[in-house]
Amino acid sequence: MDIMTLVNALPGAAAQGLIWAIMAIGVYITYRVLDIADLTVDGTLCTGGAVCIMCMLNGCNVWVSILAATCAGLLAGLVTGIFHTFMGIQAILAGILTQLSLWSVNLKIMGKANQAINVDKYDLLVSLRFIKDVPFYRNTIFVVAVVIAVVIAILYWFFGTELGCGIRATGCNANMARAQGINTSLNKVIGLMISNGLVALSGALLAQYQGFADINMGRGSIVIGLAAVIIGEAIFGKLFRNFALKLLAVAFGSIIYYLVLQVVIWFKVDTDLLKVFSAVVVAIFLAIPYWKSRYFTKPTVRKGGNTNA
Amino acid sequence: MLEIKNVYKTFNAGTVNQKVALNGLDLTLEDGDFVTVIGGNGAGKSTMLNAIAGVWPIDMGKILIDGKDITRLSEHQRAKYIGRVFQDPMMGTAATMGIDENLALARRRGQPRTLRQGISAKEREGYRELVKTLDLGLEDRMTSKVGLLSGGQRQAITLLMATLQQPRLLLLDEHTAALDPKTAAKVLALSDKIVHDNHLTTLMITHNMKDAIKYGNRLIMMYEGRIIYDVRGEEKAALHVSDLLARFEQVSDGDFANDRMLLS
Numbered sequence: 001m002d003i004m005t006l007v008n009a010l011p012g013a014a015a016q017g018l019i020w021a022i023m024a025i026g027v028y029i030t031y032r033v034l035d036i037a038d039l040t041v042d043g044t045l046c047t048g049g050a051v052c053i054m055c056m057l058n059g060c061n062v063w064v065s066i067l068a069a070t071c072a073g074l075l076a077g078l079v080t081g082i083f084h085t086f087m088g089i090q091a092i093l094a095g096i097l098t099q100l101s102l103w104s105v106n107l108k109i110m111g112k113a114n115q116a117i118n119v120d121k122y123d124l125l126v127s128l129r130f131i132k133d134v135p136f137y138r139n140t141i142f143v144v145a146v147v148i149a150v151v152i153a154i155l156y157w158f159f160g161t162e163l164g165c166g167i168r169a170t171g172c173n174a175n176m177a178r179a180q181g182i183n184t185s186l187n188k189v190i191g192l193m194i195s196n197g198l199v200a201l202s203g204a205l206l207a208q209y210q211g212f213a214d215i216n217m218g219r220g221s222i223v224i225g226l227a228a229v230i231i232g233e234a235i236f237g238k239l240f241r242n243f244a245l246k247l248l249a250v251a252f253g254s255i256i257y258y259l260v261l262q263v264v265i266w267f268k269v270d271t272d273l274l275k276v277f278s279a280v281v282v283a284i285f286l287a288i289p290y291w292k293s294r295y296f297t298k299p300t301v302r303k304g305g306n307t308n309a
Numbered sequence: 310m311l312e313i314k315n316v317y318k319t320f321n322a323g324t325v326n327q328k329v330a331l332n333g334l335d336l337t338l339e340d341g342d343f344v345t346v347i348g349g350n351g352a353g354k355s356t357m358l359n360a361i362a363g364v365w366p367i368d369m370g371k372i373l374i375d376g377k378d379i380t381r382l383s384e385h386q387r388a389k390y391i392g393r394v395f396q397d398p399m400m401g402t403a404a405t406m407g408i409d410e411n412l413a414l415a416r417r418r419g420q421p422r423t424l425r426q427g428i429s430a431k432e433r434e435g436y437r438e439l440v441k442t443l444d445l446g447l448e449d450r451m452t453s454k455v456g457l458l459s460g461g462q463r464q465a466i467t468l469l470m471a472t473l474q475q476p477r478l479l480l481l482d483e484h485t486a487a488l489d490p491k492t493a494a495k496v497l498a499l500s501d502k503i504v505h506d507n508h509l510t511t512l513m514i515t516h517n518m519k520d521a522i523k524y525g526n527r528l529i530m531m532y533e534g535r536i537i538y539d540v541r542g543e544e545k546a547a548l549h550v551s552d553l554l555a556r557f558e559q560v561s562d563g564d565f566a567n568d569r570m571l572l573s
Contacts, residue, residue: 158424162417165406165427167415172403179362179401180470181388181418 001036006266008197010259011131011141017258018144019126019205020224021251024232026198027225028250033159034171034191038278040080040096042201043102044073045218047159050109053213062125066204074193076102106215116212124208136290144205148251151198151298158194167191199225223278228254229283239248310510311338311478316360317369318534330356331367332534338478338512343504345521346514348531353516355396357479357531361512363387374477389419392471394464394484394500401467404456408447408466412436415470439469443499444525461492465499472503479504481513483502489529497524518550532560 030038048069055065067196076098083094107113119127126140136142158164169177170187177184200219207213232253233246240249265271318331330353338344346354360367363384372380373468374390392552395401402411413428413436433451441448443465447458455463464484481500485493504511515521521528528545530538530553537560540548 118546160427161424162427163420163424165410165414167423168406169403172405173400175395175400175415176403178384179388179391179393180414181420182414182422183383183385 006263009262009266012128013258013262014255015131015140015144015209016206017255018141018148018251019202019209020221020258021202021228022144022205023199023202023221023251023255024225024228024254025148025151025155025247026195026202027222028116028247029086029155029191029195029198031226031229032171033168034188034195036084036091036171036188036192037095037222038080038192038195039092040076040098040192040196041095041222042218042220043099043106044076044196044199045203045206045221046106046213046215047072047076047102047109047218048200049213049217050106050115050203051200052204053115053207054109056117056122056124057115062123062208066125066201069204070197070201073197073203076200077193077196080196081192084192085185085188086189101163103215110213110215113215114212117208119211126205126209128209128211131285140209147201147205152244152247152251155194155247157235159243163187186198190206220275220278221252223275223282224254224257226286227257227278227282230282231256234285310339310342310375311336311361311512312371312373312376313337313357313361314371314373316357316372316502317368317529318360318365319368320357330534334360334370334535336529338510341508342525342527343509343525344513344529345525346512346529346531347516347518347521349532349557352531353534354531355482356534358393358482358512358514361387361478362391362393362480370462390477391480392418392474392476392478393480394467396483396486398423398460398463398467398487398550402455402463402468405454407452408440408449408458409433409436410454411466412439412470412473415473416564418474418476439473441559442535443469459492461488461496464488465553468496468500472507475507475509477510479509479511481511483514483516486516518553520552521553522546522548530557532557 023041027038027041030036040146051072052065052069055068056062060068079101080094080098083089083097084091087094088098117124119129124130126143130138130140130143159168166177166182167187167190169180170184174184177187203213203218206217229250230253232249232251233241235256236245236252238248240246261274264274264277313334316334317329317333320326320328320330328351330351332353334353334357336357336403346357348354349570361372363379363382367380369382371378379387379390394402406414409428413432416432437448437451440451445462445465447462447466455466458466463572467484484500485496488496497520500513503509511525513525522545526545527539527541528548529536538556544565
């Protein structure tokens with residue numbers, strides 16, 4: 001239990017938290033803005049990683065590879081969107097269907113269950129190795145922070161446009177949105193695409209960071225994304241009202257999640273149990289608003305009138 | 310202006326819950342008609358409005374606005390022509406968005422949603438002035454989330470939203486039924502003013518017979534998915550609640566006892 005082991009591990013945890021933050025922002029867009037629990041992301045994260053690694057192994061520039069990965073994510077979101085709107089399948093089931101099919105797609109992209117990329121032979125944007133002893137502009141924490149800042153800036157702009165406002169209205173009250181002439185089906189598809197595009201971008205960075213893409217890398221990622229959203233809201237919810245700040249809160253939530261995880265690991269907790277911890281933490285946080293309304297609200301006092309009448 | 314031709318709609322067809330909601334409905338509105346709609350529960354009043362708005366497809370018949378067949382247009386496509394206010398105050402606004410943002414959404418009804426700014430500073434000022442006319446003190450809370458407003462305030466905002474982009478047809482579906490009597494009267498008076506100021510063709514469902522007589526230039530009574538009584542102009546203005554009750558008793562015999570409570 002050497003404190004230095006923990007201190008040394010923290011920058012890595014922060015970097016990982018930042019990369020997952022992009023994924024969590026994607027989850028925020030479906031879960032909070034569109035009010036859809038989209039399970040596609042478990043597959044999309046791996047798709048992003050797989051496409052990025054395969055592109056790079058085939059000689060593409062790192063930026064082109066990341067762009068290709070993001071586009072693959074957009075496509076995955078499009079598929080879920082079509083399942084949900086055009087084919088009328090429940091959102092959660094539509095996501096599960098896409099996720100399942102992505103398993104095969106990911107295997108076909110990679111050709112096998114795992115594809116590694118050598119940081120010394122390829123010019124990666126982020127890596128485990130770029131945490132210490134590199135100039136700051138090559139430092140993964142800095143690079144990913146810049147990426148997040150750009151992502152938040154673009155999303156802030158987008159959700160302030162006519163189209164973006166329409167998407168927010170769709171998630172808030174679809175009846176009202178349609179009555180105001182908003183094509184809610186189209187907007188849901190766009191929202192799902194943006195979300196999955198971000199998740200794939202996160203996957204692309206994650207695969208570079210860890211040096212490989214793996215068929216299992218996305219498993220349970222929706223839970224991590226939700227955890228980041230919920231932690232961010234729980235801690236910064238009262239403080240951050242602005243949309244950009246809310247997205248920033250999600251990013252902080254993700255970093256905090258990984259830092260806490262690192263501490264848990266440092267306590268030598270069996271790492272096989274980590275997923276169950278994550279699930280329980282998310283379940284409890286999701287339950288809190290329900291418990292609050294169910295058990296901790298005072299009955300409203302009726303104004304005047306005789307209740308026995 | 311609005312033509313409803315021989316429209317049929319059956320819910321849960323082929324099940325024990327089968328319900329013929331619209332049964333060969335015919336209705337033609339003239340430009341500028343302000344029509345109040347009355348009828349017992351299940352008479353098809355809301356179903357008629359939903360059929361016009363395109364909430365679901367109808368089984369048979371045609372609906373035209375200004376001679377244009379809108380029967381096959383989707384709900385959001387028809388919104389270009391139609392402004393709506395619902396019975397449930399929660400239904401007409403986006404609760405997590407500001408008053409100004411809600412109005413900006415409504416301002417763009419019937420226009421393509423582009424990547425231009427969702428709301429401009431100039432627009433904001435205009436909305437402030439507009440909301441000021443409601444005289445509810447909301448002009449100083451323009452960025453407040455609509456979810457924080459009372460039912461009456463939300464209905465007033467929804468009314469503005471429905472008429473901000475002048476609709477060819479305004480549909481009011483018992484929009485004061487969920488409000489307390491005082492607020493209801495205020496919202497109703499506001500509706501009447503907006504309808505008159507803009508010469509809007511309007512269909513207004515109400516359960517209150519007095520209101521049905523007091524407002525508008527035409528009154529229709531529905532029963533079992535059809536219009537059974539249609540009166541306008543001076544004849545309408547001269548009506549009394551007792552006339553309507555008698556008329557209703559005449560056509561519905563047995564069912565009248567059940568519906569009397571609802572209509573009085």
